[in-house]
Amino acid sequence: MKTVVLPRENLEPFLGRIARGHDLIVPKKTGNDVVFDYYQEGCQIALEYRRTLLPPKKFFLPPEEVLFRYKKGQGFTEPEPEVGRRVFFGLHPCDIHALKRLDYVFLEGYVDTYYRRRRERTLIIGLSCLPDDKCFCHSMGTDLVSDGFDLFFTDLGEVYLVEVGSTSGNDLVLTHRDLVSEVVDEAILKEYKTFISTRSDLFVQTLDTSGLSKILTLEWESPFWEKVAQDCLACGRCSMSCPTCYCFSIYDQVNLDSISGERSRSWTSCLYKDYALVAGGHNFRPSRGARLRQRLMHKHKDFFEQQGVSACVGCGRCQANCPAGIDFCQVLTSLRGDISESAVG
Amino acid sequence: MSQLLAKTENPYRPVRAKIVDLRDLTPETRLFQVKLVDPKAARDFDYRPGQFCQISALGTGEAPISISSSPTRPGLLEFCIRRVGRTTSALHRLNPNDEVGIRGPYGNGFPVDYMEGKDVLIVAGGVGLAPVRSLLLYILDNRDQFRSVTLLYGARSLEDMLFREELKTLERHPDLNILLTLDSGDTRLWPFRTGLVTSLFEEITVAPKTVAAVCVPPVAYKFVTKGLLDKGISGEDIFMSLERKMHCGIGKCGCCAVGSKYCCQDGPVFTYWDALNLPDMI
Numbered sequence: 001m002k003t004v005v006l007p008r009e010n011l012e013p014f015l016g017r018i019a020r021g022h023d024l025i026v027p028k029k030t031g032n033d034v035v036f037d038y039y040q041e042g043c044q045i046a047l048e049y050r051r052t053l054l055p056p057k058k059f060f061l062p063p064e065e066v067l068f069r070y071k072k073g074q075g076f077t078e079p080e081p082e083v084g085r086r087v088f089f090g091l092h093p094c095d096i097h098a099l100k101r102l103d104y105v106f107l108e109g110y111v112d113t114y115y116r117r118r119r120e121r122t123l124i125i126g127l128s129c130l131p132d133d134k135c136f137c138h139s140m141g142t143d144l145v146s147d148g149f150d151l152f153f154t155d156l157g158e159v160y161l162v163e164v165g166s167t168s169g170n171d172l173v174l175t176h177r178d179l180v181s182e183v184v185d186e187a188i189l190k191e192y193k194t195f196i197s198t199r200s201d202l203f204v205q206t207l208d209t210s211g212l213s214k215i216l217t218l219e220w221e222s223p224f225w226e227k228v229a230q231d232c233l234a235c236g237r238c239s240m241s242c243p244t245c246y247c248f249s250i251y252d253q254v255n256l257d258s259i260s261g262e263r264s265r266s267w268t269s270c271l272y273k274d275y276a277l278v279a280g281g282h283n284f285r286p287s288r289g290a291r292l293r294q295r296l297m298h299k300h301k302d303f304f305e306q307q308g309v310s311a312c313v314g315c316g317r318c319q320a321n322c323p324a325g326i327d328f329c330q331v332l333t334s335l336r337g338d339i340s341e342s343a344v345g
Numbered sequence: 346m347s348q349l350l351a352k353t354e355n356p357y358r359p360v361r362a363k364i365v366d367l368r369d370l371t372p373e374t375r376l377f378q379v380k381l382v383d384p385k386a387a388r389d390f391d392y393r394p395g396q397f398c399q400i401s402a403l404g405t406g407e408a409p410i411s412i413s414s415s416p417t418r419p420g421l422l423e424f425c426i427r428r429v430g431r432t433t434s435a436l437h438r439l440n441p442n443d444e445v446g447i448r449g450p451y452g453n454g455f456p457v458d459y460m461e462g463k464d465v466l467i468v469a470g471g472v473g474l475a476p477v478r479s480l481l482l483y484i485l486d487n488r489d490q491f492r493s494v495t496l497l498y499g500a501r502s503l504e505d506m507l508f509r510e511e512l513k514t515l516e517r518h519p520d521l522n523i524l525l526t527l528d529s530g531d532t533r534l535w536p537f538r539t540g541l542v543t544s545l546f547e548e549i550t551v552a553p554k555t556v557a558a559v560c561v562p563p564v565a566y567k568f569v570t571k572g573l574l575d576k577g578i579s580g581e582d583i584f585m586s587l588e589r590k591m592h593c594g595i596g597k598c599g600c601c602a603v604g605s606k607y608c609c610q611d612g613p614v615f616t617y618w619d620a621l622n623l624p625d626m627i
Contacts, residue, residue, distance in 0.1 A: 067357050068357070068358065070403055070404075070446075072403060072444070073444065075359070075360070075361045075446070076358050076359055076446065078355060078358070105596075105597060106597060109595070109596055109610070110356040110595040110596065110597065111356070112356070112597055113354075113355040113356070113357070217624075220624045246597070246599060247598055247599035247600060248592065248593075248597075248598050248599075249592050249598065249600065250357075250406065250407060250592045250593065250598070251406050252401075252403070252404050252405055252406045254404035254405075258404070261403070261404050263357075263401075263406075265592075265598075268598075268600070270599070270602075275590070275600065276589070276590055276600070277590060278588055278589065278590050279408070279429040279430030279432075279433060280427075280429040280430070282563050282564075282588075284563075284589065284590075284625065285625075290625075294602075297604070298599075298602065301604075301605070302602065302604055302605040303605075305604075305605035306605050
């Protein structure tokens with residue numbers, strides 16, 4: 001992979017120039033949180049953030065979007081698609097892995113027009129990170145990333161080591177070649193090696209994933225699920241903040257003229273009581289335990305069986321955002337029998 | 346299998362269809378006969394018994410509905426729509442010549458090619474006749490391709506039985522064995538049986554190469570599949586059409602997930618063997 005070096009002081013000019021020709025999305029500090037948002041001149045970019053409140057998916061699968069406008073007798077018309085190139089800067093490796101998981105869902109089989117358009121008009125610039133006590137990407141094999149980005153920046157203090165992952169990424173580098181250096185010397189290489197080993201020593205949270213899908217299958221009937229679910233509020237915050245939770249529902253909203261309206265979709269969660277409720281009143285997952293189990297099963301077993309990788313990328317958002325303080329890693333570890341059940345929750 | 350849309354087009358876009366005729370089958374269930382507005386789309390629309398469409402009531406939403414007609418009788422599409430929720434209630438307020446939106450056909454449907462040359466046992470309960478009626482008509486129109494054909498159909502009461510007149514006619518068909526039963530209710534004028542659909546199993550003998558197609562209410566699958574297994578039918582040869590909440594119909598929205606399968610794409614027809622592998626399927 002082509003690698004170049006960007007001196008730290010050149011990052012701001014680099015992004016500033018990109019922002020002139022693209023819609024630039026960056027991690028921004030807002031109160032105590034960091035969120036992905038569109039860049040504005042002079043805004044402060046959070047370069048050393050741990051995790052954003054919401055994951056990148058909101059720029060590809062918005063929380064709510066209009067699929068069609070309809071009018072009686074005229075059928076369904078798509079809203080004018082958004083145009084222009086976007087550059088999404090600052091995704092951590094876990095979030096890039098998460099986008100690749102979403103690609104499986106939305107680009108395989110039937111192609112989701114809306115997701116594809118947004119994905120195609122967006123360049124991805126990754127950014128290295130250091131873990132906090134909730135990160136467990138190293139357990140999920142998502143702590144490093146070798147594709148799925150156009151550029152990837154590793155913060156080595158004085159400089160960023162920039163991996164070029166695509167021709168579009170290469171074009172960006174070539175356009176701004178006055179800001180980068182093609183010389184990756186021994187000292188920088190040494191810095192990089194030190195960064196990698198230092199970072200891997202910083203992880204606190206771990207999840208033993210060996211045979212996890214099989215253990216989950218065998219523990220399907222366990223009373224453990226209902227017990228954990230006693231704390232669960234079924235609020236769906238884990239799903240909303242999950243970078244790979246993609247479930248949505250589709251609904252119509254009628255205009256006052258009663259003959260036209262919109263068909264939209266919005267995020268939903270398998271934790272919601274009506275998620276598996278069919279017309280006529282039969283609920284396939286009536287209990288919170290069954291719904292909590294569904295979420296963890298889908299992450300660590302079902303998606304794994306479909307795609308050969310877990311849907312969980314170890315970003316830690318579900319745990320960071322759970323109002324009941326449920327630690328999903330601990331739940332799974334306890335299910336493995338590696339810690340006592342009473343330690344959960 | 347021709348889809349309404351090429352895969353490069355927007356798979357969420359319904360096409361326009363016109364209601365040609367409406368007929369009440371029960372107090373809650375109405376038969377919709379619809380025709381696609383675009384003549385080419387109407388000509389090209391092909392499907393397999395057991396597949397379903399997403400039907401739009403403009404302003405209310407979409408509902409997944411099995412196709413009740415048979416691809417052997419092209420032109421009109423038929424759907425049995427039971428008034429149970431918001432969308433189906435909105436559909437029931439429509440009149441002939443009104444428009445609906447249609448996407449599909451979706452799902453795998455019944456494996457009619459695999460069923461050829463075998464004895465076919467169809468088991469239906471209540472509104473579950475809707476998808477298997479497509480199979481029954483398909484078999485009738487290709488009768489020489491199949492060995493014996495038996496339909497076991499049960500409904501709560503006479504007024505809950507779909508296609509009563511059609512079934513009474515078919516019941517006399519020399520090449521079909523149709524056993525009808527009512528759970529209860531006033532059965533004085535009822536020439537057939539009473540009791541649950543599983544009680545009909547006592548009356549039939551099952552040939553060695555029998556395949557079963559089943560569509561019954563969710564709670565009844567356990568009992569029906571047990572009966573079929575007891576009759577010696579292999580778990581791989583029991584094909585069940587299942588119901589789940591569906592929004593997209595194309596394997597994206599996640600709502601119909603059953604383990605690692607999506608009811609909309611991998612189903613809605615699953616074998617009993619699938620059910621053994623995927624917890625909570627039936």
